[in-house]
Amino acid sequence: MGQHDLSYRLFFSHVRMVCDLLREMIGEAWVERIDFASAERVNASFVSARRKNRESDVIWKFRRRDTGDPVYVYVLLEFQSRPDRYMPVRLMTYKGLFYEALIAEGKLLPSGLLPQVIPIVIYNGIGPWGPALELSELIERLDPSAEPYVPHLRYKLVHEAAYGAEELGEKESPVADLFRLERSRSWDEIRAGVARLQAHVGPDEPELRRAFEVWLEQVILPRLGVAATEIPESLTLEEFESMLAERIDAWNEQLREEGLQKGRQEGRQEGRREGRQEGRQEGRQEGRQEGLRQGEAAALLRLLEKRFGPLDHGTRDRIAAADADLLLEWIDRFPTAESPVDVFRG
Secondary structure (H helix, E strand, O other), X not given: OOHHHHHHHHHOOOHHHHHHHHHHHHOOHHHHHEEEEEEEEEOOEEEOOOOOEEEOOEEEEEEEOOOOOOOEEEEEEEEEOXXXXXXXXXXXXXXXXXXHHHHHHOOOXXXXXXXXXXXXEEEOOOOOOOOOOEHHHHOOOOOHHHHHXXXXXXXXXXXXXXXXXXXHHOOOXXXXXXXXXHOOOOHHHHHHHHHHHHHHOOOOOHHHHHHHHHHHHHHHHHHOOOOHHHOOOOOXXXXXXXXXXXXXXXXXHXXXXXXXXHHHXXXXXXXXXXXXXXXXXXXXXXXXXHHHHHHHHHHHHHHHHHXXXXXXXXXXXXXXXXXXXXXXXXXXXXXXXXXXXXXXXX
């Protein structure tokens, strides 16, 4: 299991995270029927008949609050970074094994019935989730008379990328902060996300704070190209924000130099190729000049997208059409720019 999956399991092992998830991200009518104060984490490891250990990610148990009766709703959370076509089958296996464990331990309701289990899948990938949300959609049909025997299992999908930035910005919870930071593609977005985390996860929640600090160090910063040797160990959220403020200019300058060097190298190679194809000295010189221009354009594109995220087609076309002098002028503005607009001003 990767660090990213371990981080999510750790996040949602905290009662506040799962309660905020249900209230703010799920928000369905059944959520109003559960007593959040009764939240209790349940062992999620099961052993099948073949003695093969199967483990769901996190299971939480809640009592109903409308009647006060000892009737439990179990919420099963599964974390995914990529689509899984047979997710309904996987969830049905977990659900069946979990029911077997409840039966074996005698943890049934007073009525002798089994409690309801609501499967929830948290998907943190960027692309769409294509798999079916209902098990019956995966099963070939024989005859209408056999329809009653088709098994059904539906799960709730929480796709992080489906929540808009404004919608997440209105939510005052670390779950919303997690979803926003997942999609951060610039230093400014990360700094803003860390500042929100400081406001939403106080010193009175040290374990949850540490879970976010480790995740930022080991998942988010490496995703943006920061080497592990550049990140001090055991940073607090406050120290993390200060470090970003101090080092952001140095990192941007490093990215600028790396991008420029790579672009020029590509440009020289392209120029030599074009020069050889022309077979004339003039062609080689023009090829090298055009290759250098293309290299600087590629370097600027790399720098901007590394810091600010994907650029629109108009901006990409503008960079591709610029001459070498203008490209160098834009590259020089990059380290102090707070947005692409600052790079192209004037």
